[in-house]
Amino acid sequence: MRLIRGLQNLSSFEGRCVATIGNFDGVHLGHKVILDQVKREASLRNVPSVAMIFEPQPREFFQGDKAPSRLQSFRDKLVALAAEHIDVVVCLQFNQRFRSLSADQFIRSILVDALHIEHLVIGDDFRFGCDRTGSFELLEQNGLAHNYSVERTDTIEVQNLRVSSTRVRQSLNENNLTLAAELLGRPYSISGTVAHGRKLGRKLNAPTANIYLGSGRPALCGVFAVQLRVNSRRNAKVKSFVSDAGRCDTFPGVANIGYRPTVDGVRPALEVHLLDFSGDLYGAHVEVTFLQHLRDEQKFERIEDLQQQIGLDIEQARQFFISRSMMTENTFPAEEP
The missing domain is CATH 3.40.50.620 (HUPs)
Known part of the structure; x- marks a missing residue:
């Protein structure tokens, strides 16, 4: 093109x-x-x-x-x-x-x-x-x-609704990821380059990949179960994840997108903690696909409260992917007549 x-x-x-x-x-x-x-x-x-x-x-x-x-x-x-x-x-x-x-x-x-x-x-x-x-x-x-x-x-x-960017935006604002995906013809995703952040996630035992969003407001905010796909590695030191299906560059995770009110964030940020991940993603171009809304973004009075909630978010995301995997395994093609 x-x-x-x-x-x-x-x-x-x-x-x-x-x-x-x-x-x-x-x-x-x-x-x-x-x-x-x-x-x-x-x-x-x-x-x-x-x-x-x-x-x-x-x-x-x-x-x-x-x-x-x-x-x-x-x-x-x-x-x-x-x-x-x-x-x-x-x-x-x-x-x-x-x-x-x-x-x-x-x-x-x-x-x-x-x-x-x-x-x-x-x-x-x-x-x-x-x-x-x-x-x-x-x-x-x-x-x-x-x-x-x-x-x-x-x-x-x-679904008797006019397909438009405004309608997609409204669906995302309402955390209706299913309707947004139907209007788009694919799950909603955001891509960008993993950059260095404040390293706060490491201190909270939940290191994150920080994706730069620019200065504009994101189309959705909150905490989500996501999948992160590595599009290009550039300078990233990524150990390819190996599963029963073999080598891949797609990882399950939990993401916070918004303004991080607990740490007085000003610019919008997308932070993704990957489950059971080993590697360095700095410099990699990645795509984050939003699969399930877990909760709204909120401000905690103490960092300890935020750390506790992050642990709950990670466990909830893990259960989502376990349930999703079980649903996939239990889905069989129709028998031929």
Whole structure:
């Protein structure tokens, strides 16, 4: 997948394309329907498939710290789009100059002159241009003059609920990991690089892998049973876990994601204690998948109380994985007739 960052670099884009436009935060099932339409149409026309995204996301530009939390980092979004086999991702900076473009200017300067679109696929709620005056009808009207076609994607529903990033965010906020996974088409996860922390976990007999989250608010908070997968080792000194199934790089654990109120945390943090783990993960890029909510984040008056609760969290996570393993072992395929 090719990444083009900035309007100035779109001059390198040659030929026609089939494109879509959006934030694609989470790359959920609704997004995947749009991307499938783009890829199918691009294949029929023998042109590249293109997804246009923005940094910062428009609501982050307008609302600042009050904007909704992100479901994915920029890197994770690119990984997810690459997994959908999109040919080109165009990332444009959303700034004052860009937001001032009228809908007609956006169509002419971005879609026609820069991207040379042949066909455009958009979601049913897509609006664009200054003050969101651009619409599907305007795109259709301009398509006749500029020789491109436009196609709308209808709303996708799961359990009679519209699939959207907002709905995924709400599910995570309510600790409904099952519904979030259904909306996403996969369990919710966060990836990042393991960095050095304050080493407080070691003092509490529960060493943790600390994953940097940046300054934005996480989409969920609390204590969870998780699985951690090592994507790349880099400088990490990881002893591969060996089980009955053989060697693997996926480990069960318990994670705290939030602001660590007991130790006066300010920035959001993701800390993962791995069960029965031996190794050094510093520098490794990892993915943490959230499987079960154990409790909300809380502030303890004494460090000793926190240490006691961590021990209970670890035991609860261990029991979750034992139960999960037993369920897997007792699941058999249906007998053939």
